[in-house]
Amino acid sequence: MSESFNMDNLPFSLLSAKEQALLNNNLDIAYFQKGETIIAAGEVPEGVFIVLKGKVGESDGSEALDQDAAAASVFVHYQDEDYFGGWSVLNGKAIHNFIAVEETICHVLPTRILMDLIHSNPLFADYFQQNLTAKREIVAQHSQNQDMAEFMLARIEDGTIREPLIVLEGTSLFEATRLMREMKADCVLAKKGNRYGMITGTDLLDAVIIKGLSLESDVSDIASYRLISTTPQDYLFNALIMMTQQQIERVVVMDDQELVGIVELTDVLSHFSSHSHVIGLRVERAQTIEDLREASKGLTDLIKALISTGVKIRFTMELLAAMNGRIIAKLFELVIPRDLKPHVCLIVMGSEGRGEQIMKTDQDNGLIFREGLEWPEMPAVMSKFSETLISFGFPPCPGNIMVSNPEWVNSTGNWATKLTKWSQKFDGESVMKLAIAVDGKPVAGNAALFKVARNAFLRTLRSNEIFFSHFAKASLNFDTPLTFFGNLKDKGMLDIKKGGIFPIVHGIRTMALEHRILETNTFKRIEALVEMDQMRKKHGENIAEALSLFVQIRLKHQIQRVEESKDGIDPTPNAIDLQRLNKLERDLLRDALRIVKDFKKHLASRYHIGS
Amino acid sequence: MIIPRTIRRFKERREFKDSPYAHLFETYKGDEVVSLDCETTSLDVKKGEILSIGAVRIRGRRVITSERLDIKLKPPASLTGDSIKIHKIRASDLADGIEIDDALEQVLEFVGNRPILGYYVNYDIKMLDKYIRAKYGFSLPNKAIELSHVYHDIIKWKSVGGDVDLRFDTISKKLDIPIIQRHTALGDAITVALMYVRLKFGAPLAE
Numbered sequence: 001m002s003e004s005f006n007m008d009n010l011p012f013s014l015l016s017a018k019e020q021a022l023l024n025n026n027l028d029i030a031y032f033q034k035g036e037t038i039i040a041a042g043e044v045p046e047g048v049f050i051v052l053k054g055k056v057g058e059s060d061g062s063e064a065l066d067q068d069a070a071a072a073s074v075f076v077h078y079q080d081e082d083y084f085g086g087w088s089v090l091n092g093k094a095i096h097n098f099i100a101v102e103e104t105i106c107h108v109l110p111t112r113i114l115m116d117l118i119h120s121n122p123l124f125a126d127y128f129q130q131n132l133t134a135k136r137e138i139v140a141q142h143s144q145n146q147d148m149a150e151f152m153l154a155r156i157e158d159g160t161i162r163e164p165l166i167v168l169e170g171t172s173l174f175e176a177t178r179l180m181r182e183m184k185a186d187c188v189l190a191k192k193g194n195r196y197g198m199i200t201g202t203d204l205l206d207a208v209i210i211k212g213l214s215l216e217s218d219v220s221d222i223a224s225y226r227l228i229s230t231t232p233q234d235y236l237f238n239a240l241i242m243m244t245q246q247q248i249e250r251v252v253v254m255d256d257q258e259l260v261g262i263v264e265l266t267d268v269l270s271h272f273s274s275h276s277h278v279i280g281l282r283v284e285r286a287q288t289i290e291d292l293r294e295a296s297k298g299l300t301d302l303i304k305a306l307i308s309t310g311v312k313i314r315f316t317m318e319l320l321a322a323m324n325g326r327i328i329a330k331l332f333e334l335v336i337p338r339d340l341k342p343h344v345c346l347i348v349m350g351s352e353g354r355g356e357q358i359m360k361t362d363q364d365n366g367l368i369f370r371e372g373l374e375w376p377e378m379p380a381v382m383s384k385f386s387e388t389l390i391s392f393g394f395p396p397c398p399g400n401i402m403v404s405n406p407e408w409v410n411s412t413g414n415w416a417t418k419l420t421k422w423s424q425k426f427d428g429e430s431v432m433k434l435a436i437a438v439d440g441k442p443v444a445g446n447a448a449l450f451k452v453a454r455n456a457f458l459r460t461l462r463s464n465e466i467f468f469s470h471f472a473k474a475s476l477n478f479d480t481p482l483t484f485f486g487n488l489k490d491k492g493m494l495d496i497k498k499g500g501i502f503p504i505v506h507g508i509r510t511m512a513l514e515h516r517i518l519e520t521n522t523f524k525r526i527e528a529l530v531e532m533d534q535m536r537k538k539h540g541e542n543i544a545e546a547l548s549l550f551v552q553i554r555l556k557h558q559i560q561r562v563e564e565s566k567d568g569i570d571p572t573p574n575a576i577d578l579q580r581l582n583k584l585e586r587d588l589l590r591d592a593l594r595i596v597k598d599f600k601k602h603l604a605s606r607y608h609i610g611s
Numbered sequence: 612m613i614i615p616r617t618i619r620r621f622k623e624r625r626e627f628k629d630s631p632y633a634h635l636f637e638t639y640k641g642d643e644v645v646s647l648d649c650e651t652t653s654l655d656v657k658k659g660e661i662l663s664i665g666a667v668r669i670r671g672r673r674v675i676t677s678e679r680l681d682i683k684l685k686p687p688a689s690l691t692g693d694s695i696k697i698h699k700i701r702a703s704d705l706a707d708g709i710e711i712d713d714a715l716e717q718v719l720e721f722v723g724n725r726p727i728l729g730y731y732v733n734y735d736i737k738m739l740d741k742y743i744r745a746k747y748g749f750s751l752p753n754k755a756i757e758l759s760h761v762y763h764d765i766i767k768w769k770s771v772g773g774d775v776d777l778r779f780d781t782i783s784k785k786l787d788i789p790i791i792q793r794h795t796a797l798g799d800a801i802t803v804a805l806m807y808v809r810l811k812f813g814a815p816l817a818e
Contacts, residue, residue, distance in 0.1 A: 027676055028677050029801070029804075030674075031812060032672075105788075110677075
């Protein structure tokens with residue numbers, strides 16, 4: 001029933017028109033009462049069920065004897081066009097119970113037809129059978145078109161229209177060239193009566209060198225007056241086509257006979273690519289704190305641009321970590337006297353150290369200095385550094401992990417001792433501090449100091465089973481809530497940090513520490529663990545994919561909230577509003593949370609953590 | 612009205628005992644019901660002509676949309692402005708429609724001797740009867756199930772003294788049933804089928 005069945009959802013949208021018709025002709029609609037079993041564990045299901053209305057819970061077959069126990073063991077809810085039973089169908093037998101939590105109406109796709117579709121459509125089959133990594137890839141392939149569409153829809157006025165350099169008739173070649181240099185323009189418009197003519201740098205060279213004109217010649221004589229023009233409302237894409245066809249690099253923008261400006265080929269091409277190198281250059285060139293502040297302002301826009309153009313979240317994070325690192329390092333250079341630089345090392349820790357922050361998260365930083373360094377002004381300079389960073393929009397750390405706090409300013413020896421002490425105490429605070437500290441990464445000053453301290457600490461750690469068991473335990477502290485999808489009608493807020501991000505980050509951190517992996521980035525730690533055969537490749541990929549999904553969804557919500565709030569501050573940066581998730585995001589999120597759950601199970605047995 | 616229909620059915624059952632249509636007159640013993648709906652040019656049976664017929668079978672608590680009837684007829688002469696406004700069916704939409712005689716064959720084949728369910732089902736049956744009587748010489752002998760009666764019988768206990776709102780949209784809202792596609796024959800037939808299943812097998816209605 002095309003009328004009631006939504007073909008726009010994945011994986012059904014992957015089907016051809018003919019396959020969709022086949023699907024349509026074979027769907028039935030089933031009605032279930034509250035509490036009724038739709039698929040029973042151990043049975044052969046009749047097909048895949050797609051929820052039209054109502055809610056279905058999936059629960060462990062073993063515990064479903066009485067109703068309360070069944071309700072307690074529900075680990076996933078399905079509703080609103082979610083589908084279930086696919087796994088059971090493909091494996092021939094259900095291992096879980098699927099029970100209607102409320103009155104439910106489902107479309108039923110018979111097994112026979114599902115098999116036909118899986119055989120005829122490899123992409124559909126992949127989506128149905130594959131793990132999260134593969135699913136996300138399919139999703140990514142299918143959203144490319146969307147980016148292309150956005151590109152096609154951008155208008156001239158959305159891009160960069162350059163203000164033209166205009167000279168009057170009678171201006172000499174020399175003067176025109178001088179002006180172009182001064183204004184850093186690479187073309188000039190000469191006004192002759194009511195008309196404009198364009199002269200490019202190449203035209204000037206040709207005139208003087210090839211044609212041998214004198215430097216005093218009238219520039220308007222060498223201008224070309226057959227200008228190719230466009231309007232501000234025209235599509236940027238059309239301008240690109242025009243330039244390609246005419247083999248030119250500029251078009252003039254005219255709004256109803258009035259000259260508006262010039263659009264250059266390079267501007268069109270770079271409109272959708274990132275402007276990261278521009279910000280990077282400005283950071284490097286900054287001579288004062290003020291310069292640096294200006295340059296750092298561009299970062300928020302850069303984040304949005306990268307996200308909206310669909311750049312992979314992992315690379316976005318890497319790029320931003322690099323940019324933030326450069327800003328912090330540059331500020332450090334501006335604040336610290338030159339002769340002290342070889343004797344101190346600034347480290348960033350926590351998410352910054354891992355290179356996994358997106359929006360500017362709290363500053364977690366510390367200073368390591370050479371044994372016996374005498375520098376009385378150190379506390380004052382460090383306070384100024386922290387304050388300046390706050391004024392740049394890096395929020396202060398609530399745990400006060402900042403160089404303005406003497407606890408985080410240490411000599412190399414003291415730093416190693418501190419880390420060791422934390423690793424020997426098993427209270428929550430010590431574990432958290434150590435977790436933040438072992439993600440530390442040097443960003444400015446003398447990196448050798450950091451390495452000395454870190455290696456000294458790692459030597460004390462050896463293979464201390466008790467330590468790792470306690471350290472790993474923190475990743476099991478918070479529940480991973482797979483049933484929250486059922487709460488869609490309620491407030492439905494998920495703390496994605498507790499439920500998804502932290503267990504992965506901390507679990508991987510523990511494993512990395514155990515295997516002396518010096519990388520701080522979670523993705524790179526995972527890669528290293530896979531390389532060392534401490535983790536299966538497939539598991540590593542799935543965990544990495546789950547983490548990047550969490551970060552991506554969180555970011556989307558953060559951007560929305562910042563835009564909606566008056567003061568631009570997001571009070572709940574880790575909350576995922578379930579009402580705002582679309583069907584696809586719910587699907588993927590559910591898969592990702594399952595991966596977290598499995599990973600936690602693995603950690604519990606690997607580090608002998610009893611519950 | 613009911614008595615003459617019963618008597619006529621007895622009479623016609625005897626008359627058509629040896630015809631290919633004898634099975635239509637047998638009492639139905641299965642558990643299936645056919646939900647049926649017609650879109651027509653007028654609500655007056657005498658003037659109206661059928662534009663489309665939609666039907667689905669209900670087996671137990673399942674609406675078997677994979678076994679369905681979705682018939683478009685050739686555009687009749689009476690297809691004019693007023694009815695077009697309601698069902699949004701234009702003559703051009705019926706360009707590939709079939710002849711009424713073929714449609715009737717398909718309907719009899721699909722429905723058999725099962726009970727016919729509908730919303731104001733007597734209208735749809737009378738409409739079909741007009742053509743069936745002309746062609747075959749009998750009227751549909753099937754048992755009719757009126758959705759609004761089923762609904763009324765259940766709801767009336769809860770609204771003693773008041774009139775029960777029997778409008779299509781109200782019923783679907785009360786039963787929390789999504790309207791599949793209003794004013795297409797098949798869509799309405801499916802929606803009515805879902806409402807019926809909900810009433811027959813669902814939990815008691817909330818206030």
